Amino acid sequence: MVLPALSAIAQGYEVYVVTDASGGVSPQAHEHAVQRMIQAGATPVTWVQVLLELQRDWARTETYAAVGDVVKAHGGAYGLGMVYAQAVIGATPRADPHHGHVGNGQGQAGT
Numbered sequence: 001m002v003l004p005a006l007s008a009i010a011q012g013y014e015v016y017v018v019t020d021a022s023g024g025v026s027p028q029a030h031e032h033a034v035q036r037m038i039q040a041g042a043t044p045v046t047w048v049q050v051l052l053e054l055q056r057d058w059a060r061t062e063t064y065a066a067v068g069d070v071v072k073a074h075g076g077a078y079g080l081g082m083v084y085a086q087a088v089i090g091a092t093p094r095a096d097p098h099h100g101h102v103g104n105g106q107g108q109a110g111t
Contacts, residue, residue: 005037015042018050048075064092
């Protein structure tokens with residue numbers, strides 16, 4: 001993981017390292033590799049950050065259910081927050097019949 005990242009940085013690319021979706025031969029080796037990449041200019045991110053950047057907005061109904069299922073199943077505290085929001089306040093995206101856009105029915109974009 002280190003060599004490709006350092007090579008891409010040297011070639012001028014902006015590099016993001018998904019730190020919790022990779023590993024080393026030991027926890028210490030993994031941490032040292034991540035630190036080396038950060039020192040060289042890479043930006044550390046998590047898999048949840050990547051997934052949510054791809055989702056962009058919870059108002060994107062075409063991917064809401066699939067992304068929400070992944071987050072609820074594997075997203076730890078964030079996933080539990082989604083379960084809570086849906087169960088307690090009914091936070092799900094739906095079309096606003098008055099404006100033709102998606103919201104939560106309470107004048108706000110989805111959660």
